Amino acid sequence: MxxxxxxRVPFRLSVCGAVALLLLVGGMRGAAAAAxxxxxxxxxxxxGTAFTPATLKIAAGDTVQWVNKDPFPHTATAxxxxxxxxxxxxxxSWKVTLAKKGDYDYVCALHPTMKARLIVE
Amino acid sequence: MKVSAIxxxxxxxxxxxxxxxxxxxxxxxxxxxxxxxxxxxxxxxAKSMASSGDVKKFAEQMxxxxxxxxxxxxxxxxxxxxxxxxxxxxxxxxxxGEKNLANLKTLKGAAFDKAYIDHExxxxxxxxxxxxxxxxxxxxxxxxxxxxxxxxxxFVAHLEHAKHIQASLK
Numbered sequence: 001m002x003x004x005x006x007x008r009v010p011f012r013l014s015v016c017g018a019v020a021l022l023l024l025v026g027g028m029r030g031a032a033a034a035a036x037x038x039x040x041x042x043x044x045x046x047x048g049t050a051f052t053p054a055t056l057k058i059a060a061g062d063t064v065q066w067v068n069k070d071p072f073p074h075t076a077t078a079x080x081x082x083x084x085x086x087x088x089x090x091x092x093s094w095k096v097t098l099a100k101k102g103d104y105d106y107v108c109a110l111h112p113t114m115k116a117r118l119i120v121e
Numbered sequence: 122m123k124v125s126a127i128x129x130x131x132x133x134x135x136x137x138x139x140x141x142x143x144x145x146x147x148x149x150x151x152x153x154x155x156x157x158x159x160x161x162x163x164x165x166x167a168k169s170m171a172s173s174g175d176v177k178k179f180a181e182q183m184x185x186x187x188x189x190x191x192x193x194x195x196x197x198x199x200x201x202x203x204x205x206x207x208x209x210x211x212x213x214x215x216x217x218g219e220k221n222l223a224n225l226k227t228l229k230g231a232a233f234d235k236a237y238i239d240h241e242x243x244x245x246x247x248x249x250x251x252x253x254x255x256x257x258x259x260x261x262x263x264x265x266x267x268x269x270x271x272x273x274x275x276f277v278a279h280l281e282h283a284k285h286i287q288a289s290l291k
């Protein structure tokens with residue numbers, strides 16, 4: 001009775017260890033990938049009373065910065081309320097990091113013709 | 122009130138119609154600066170006189186945006202060493218602006234708001250027509266043309282904004 005028991009303990013331990021190691025490596029890879037994504041910053045230029053690009057696809061955790069190159073203020077305001085830059089003055093910028101996947105339609109609260117979308121995948 | 126708004130709009134229309142088929146860069150500079158200044162002046166009056174919060178906010182934005190456009194226009198013509206040259210169109214714009222102010226000063230409350238916004242709709246429509254038909258086609262300096270192209274969408278946005286407020290006032 002003791003023989004198979006002693007045999008089984010190391011076996012179980014080794015299996016557990018291997019699984020743990022796999023999980024650890026997998027976890028590190030996942031963390032590294034997430035860290036690489038989080039470090040990405042995308043730029044949307046505001047010029048000519050328009051957002052360029054008008055549609056931007058990013059990964060969850062990425063940052064988007066808006067740079068105002070017009071001679072008057074603008075805003076980047078999500079219609080669903082997810083973010084609102086408030087006034088972005090001339091030659092100023094504002095950024096937001098979006099962790100949650102989804103489509104984010106946004107406008108300039110000052111200029112109703114300015115409409116754009118962020119797609120977070 | 123309605124009649125005076127139509128008269129003012131009509132004088133704007135005349136000023137655009139009176140434009141020569143082609144204008145020089147110094148004339149364009151004067152037209153741009155005058156067009157912006159006229160709307161800044163109307164905005165300043167509306168900022169203190171308007172009774173609706175939306176109208177007041179719109180007036181404040183007109184002051185900010187047109188001041189910004191004028192600053193880039195003045196910076197550019199200074200850089201290009203272009204001296205703005207008064208002409209029939211810039212003079213008509215100035216006269217139209219003065220008539221508008223004189224008319225607005227006789228009004229109060231909701232009547233003021235309506236007259237100011239009605240004029241803003243007419244003004245932005247006419248300035249857009251001038252930008253498209255005369256200013257952009259006539260501009261000979263590439264930087265001046267680029268500036269006109271860059272600020273044009275702001276006039277479209279202002280027009281849409283003004284029309285939206287106009288509909289809400291009725």
